Amino acid sequence: MILPIVAYGDPILKKVAQDIKKGHAGLKTLIADMHETMYNAKGVGLAAPQIGHSIRLFVVDASPFADDEDEEMDKKEIAFLKTFKKVFINAHITEEWGEEWKFNEGCLSIPKIREDILRLPEIEIEYLDEEFKKHTETFTGMAARIIQHEFDHIEGKLFTDLISPLRKRMIKGKLVDISKGKIKTDYKMRFPK
Numbered sequence: 001m002i003l004p005i006v007a008y009g010d011p012i013l014k015k016v017a018q019d020i021k022k023g024h025a026g027l028k029t030l031i032a033d034m035h036e037t038m039y040n041a042k043g044v045g046l047a048a049p050q051i052g053h054s055i056r057l058f059v060v061d062a063s064p065f066a067d068d069e070d071e072e073m074d075k076k077e078i079a080f081l082k083t084f085k086k087v088f089i090n091a092h093i094t095e096e097w098g099e100e101w102k103f104n105e106g107c108l109s110i111p112k113i114r115e116d117i118l119r120l121p122e123i124e125i126e127y128l129d130e131e132f133k134k135h136t137e138t139f140t141g142m143a144a145r146i147i148q149h150e151f152d153h154i155e156g157k158l159f160t161d162l163i164s165p166l167r168k169r170m171i172k173g174k175l176v177d178i179s180k181g182k183i184k185t186d187y188k189m190r191f192p193k
């Protein structure tokens with residue numbers, strides 16, 4: 001089922017999400033709905049708070065990036081992104097390293113706004129998969145960036161929290177419009193009351 005995506009301004013997007021216990025009611029259906037919602041909105045990641053659930057869950061599918069002709073990505077990274085589809089439960093980034101790099105990010109909860117965001121290129125993350133099997137993995141490049149963006153959501157952060165105060169003042173009117181529902185999207189949204 002395609003769910004409405006929570007818009008900027010909703011308090012749930014600023015809350016630190018809670019861990020999920022094994023046997024969480026309706027989890028398999030929720031994960032399937034999140035994938036369907038993400039694909040419908042043409043996203044590459046979606047966190048549970050973005051659909052109104054304050055739990056530590058996010059899904060990613062980076063295959064759309066593999067279709068882009070990006071001169072910064074080598075063939076190995078493109079091949080990896082083609083198959084990079086994962087579910088992250090109770091994730092915690094344990095380490096980040098490398099030299100910060102800039103990329104123009106957007107967010108399904110903040111439609112039609114994109115900003116250059118600096119992130120470190122390598123991460124180590126501990127998480128559970130949908131079968132509650134524990135993993136500790138290292139990701140680099142675009143995969144790391146997608147994970148960092150979605151991880152921020154379960155930590156109550158948005159990419160707009162990472163831009164300069166001046167830049168944030170410059171887009172304040174657009175953010176207010178989004179929070180009031182004064183925006184048209186190709187996907188369902190839920191706006192703050």
